[in-house]
Amino acid sequence: MFRRAIVGSIAVLCLLGFGSRLPAQPAGNRIIEDAWLERSGECGWLTIRFTLPMQYVSHFPPEQGKELRIQLKPLGINRSDMPALGHNEPIRVADLDAIAPVQRLDYEGQYNPNAPVISLVFEDEVHYRVQPGADFRSIRILLSRPSLDHCPLTP
Numbered sequence: 001m002f003r004r005a006i007v008g009s010i011a012v013l014c015l016l017g018f019g020s021r022l023p024a025q026p027a028g029n030r031i032i033e034d035a036w037l038e039r040s041g042e043c044g045w046l047t048i049r050f051t052l053p054m055q056y057v058s059h060f061p062p063e064q065g066k067e068l069r070i071q072l073k074p075l076g077i078n079r080s081d082m083p084a085l086g087h088n089e090p091i092r093v094a095d096l097d098a099i100a101p102v103q104r105l106d107y108e109g110q111y112n113p114n115a116p117v118i119s120l121v122f123e124d125e126v127h128y129r130v131q132p133g134a135d136f137r138s139i140r141i142l143l144s145r146p147s148l149d150h151c152p153l154t155p
Contacts (some may be wrong), residue, residue: 031084031107035091035093043150046140049137064126064127068128069118069119073115085116103122105121127144
């Protein structure tokens with residue numbers, strides 16, 4: 001009886017130890033955890049935070065335009081993450097129109113889950129600078145209608 005209790009306790013401890021090493025899973029099929037804007041005058045840093053690790057790959061056009069496409073690469077993804085990666089998802093950000101009049105802001109993973117895109121479509125031409133977050137869980141976009149030279153915000 002004593003031996004059975006010890007074996008049972010060891011089994012529970014092993015399960016708890018392995019459970020703590022499992023990767024974090026996205027909430028349902030969502031890939032966007034949060035998005036927010038930090039404003040200063042006519043400029044703002046848009047931060048988009050992901051539920052899974054994402055590497056910034058590139059963006060186009062380089063500095064300004066009516067559309068911005070940011071290509072990402074999922075990192076350390078397993079099969080159970082594919083439903084979250086392989087869909088499209090709108091991104092909502094309060095006060096974004098005060099800085100850059102946005103017609104559409106979406107995560108697009110439906111066509112290629114291994115190379116998803118953040119797509120921003122503006123009503124007017126917007127200047128921007130894109131940079132990866134420090135933790136592979138976010139990207140940051142400096143936005144302004146006038147030139148970025150006049151922005152008090154720095155990268």
